[in-house]
Amino acid sequence: MASNKEKMKFIEYEKMQNSFSRLIVTKEMEKAEWTVTEKIHGANFSFHINKDEVKVARRRDFLNENENFFNHLDAEFMRTYPEKMRQVFEDVVKRYTDKQIKHITVWGEIFGGLYEVDGETLKGAKKCSPVQLEVLYTPNIEWVAYDISYKTTDSKTTEQEYLDYEVALEIFKTNEIFHLKPLFVGRINEVFDYNLRFDSTLPKILGYPELPKGSNIVEGVVAKQMKNLKFKKGGGRAIVKLKNPEFAETILPVPKAKGWRSAVSPRRLVALISAPLSNKILAIFMVTGFRYLITQKNKGVAPNMSLALTLAPSSINFAAHCKCFGCFDRSTNFVFALYWRPVSSRVVEAPLIT
Numbered sequence: 001m002a003s004n005k006e007k008m009k010f011i012e013y014e015k016m017q018n019s020f021s022r023l024i025v026t027k028e029m030e031k032a033e034w035t036v037t038e039k040i041h042g043a044n045f046s047f048h049i050n051k052d053e054v055k056v057a058r059r060r061d062f063l064n065e066n067e068n069f070f071n072h073l074d075a076e077f078m079r080t081y082p083e084k085m086r087q088v089f090e091d092v093v094k095r096y097t098d099k100q101i102k103h104i105t106v107w108g109e110i111f112g113g114l115y116e117v118d119g120e121t122l123k124g125a126k127k128c129s130p131v132q133l134e135v136l137y138t139p140n141i142e143w144v145a146y147d148i149s150y151k152t153t154d155s156k157t158t159e160q161e162y163l164d165y166e167v168a169l170e171i172f173k174t175n176e177i178f179h180l181k182p183l184f185v186g187r188i189n190e191v192f193d194y195n196l197r198f199d200s201t202l203p204k205i206l207g208y209p210e211l212p213k214g215s216n217i218v219e220g221v222v223a224k225q226m227k228n229l230k231f232k233k234g235g236g237r238a239i240v241k242l243k244n245p246e247f248a249e250t251i252l253p254v255p256k257a258k259g260w261r262s263a264v265s266p267r268r269l270v271a272l273i274s275a276p277l278s279n280k281i282l283a284i285f286m287v288t289g290f291r292y293l294i295t296q297k298n299k300g301v302a303p304n305m306s307l308a309l310t311l312a313p314s315s316i317n318f319a320a321h322c323k324c325f326g327c328f329d330r331s332t333n334f335v336f337a338l339y340w341r342p343v344s345s346r347v348v349e350a351p352l353i354t
Helices: 027-031 069-074 077-095 165-174 188-192 266-273
Strands: 034-039 043-049 054-057 101-114 138-152 184-186 220-225 239-243 282-288 291-297 306-312 315-321 324-329 334-340
Touching (some): 034 188, 043 069, 043 077, 069 077, 069 101, 077 165, 184 188
Antiparallel strands (some): 034 220, 043 054, 043 101, 101 138, 282 291, 306 315
C-alpha cells in the first residue's frame, strides 16, 4: 500500500553578503526598519517541519535519525523542541491561510559546550565536546533560533520565502522558542556604524557569570530588515553578516617557532593518530556526525592537547588549541597547513594534500 506521507526536500539557508559594499541601497531600504542581532559562533542547525514529520539538519543536509551532531541528541532542547516545532508549523499555516504552506524551516545555531571563569571550567549537565572554542557561551549544548522560512504547494524545489523578522519574533515568543533578540532596531545608516567590538550577550541571558570585559568578543552581527522588501532582480532579501577581523573568512597566518613541525595531511593524520603513537600515548576517536574529536591522553607527555576536526564531503577544517596552530581558509574550510609540537620521540611527517 502506497504511503501518503510527503517527502521533504532539503534547502540550504540563503547566502548572506559579507559587507554592505556589495549591497545596492535603494530608497526603500533607507526608509525601512533594520535590525541587528548577534552572530553566534556555532554550527548551523535547523528544524524542518511539514504536516507529517519533523526533521533536523546541519548546513547542507538532513541528519540521520541516530546521527549525533555535536551531541544534539543528548541536549536538553531536543526533549521538547521537536513537538514545539509542530506547534510552530500550525501557527505559521494559520497565519497564512492564503499561501497553502506545506513545509517550514526554523533556522538556528547549535552552540556551547565550554565555559571557563577565572581559570575554572564549569561543568555542564552532560559531558560534551565544544561546538567552537573562540567564543564562550555555556558549558551545555544549546540551540538558538534566528529565522523561519516556508515553502508552498506551488514552490519549486529550490524556492523558499522568509517570514518578516518581526513576525518570526512573535512566533518564537508565542511558542517559547529560544531565539536571538534584536540588539538594535533603526535605519540602515545607523547599522553601517554599529560597533562590532562587544562581548557576547548570551552568557548573561543563560545565567552564567560574566567574563572580564573585552575577553569574549562576538564573531560579529547580522543585519536585516524587520519587514522584508521584495526585489525585482535576483529575488530574496537584503541580509548582511558583519564579522570581526579575527573571524574573517581569510587565510590565517601560521606562527613558525623553533620546535614546531609541519603536520601530516589531514587524512593521514586521522589514520595515524587513531592508533597509539607510542605506548605512552592513547588516541581516542569520538564520532559526532562529521566531527571527530582526537585527544592524546597522558599528563606526562601531552597535557590537555586536543585537535578538533570537522569533516565535510569535499573539505576539512581544523580548529586547534593548546599546542597546535593551523592555517586554513574559513570560507572553504580547507586546511593549507597544520603545525604541531611533537609529543613523542616518534615524529610523524608527510606531505600535505593538495
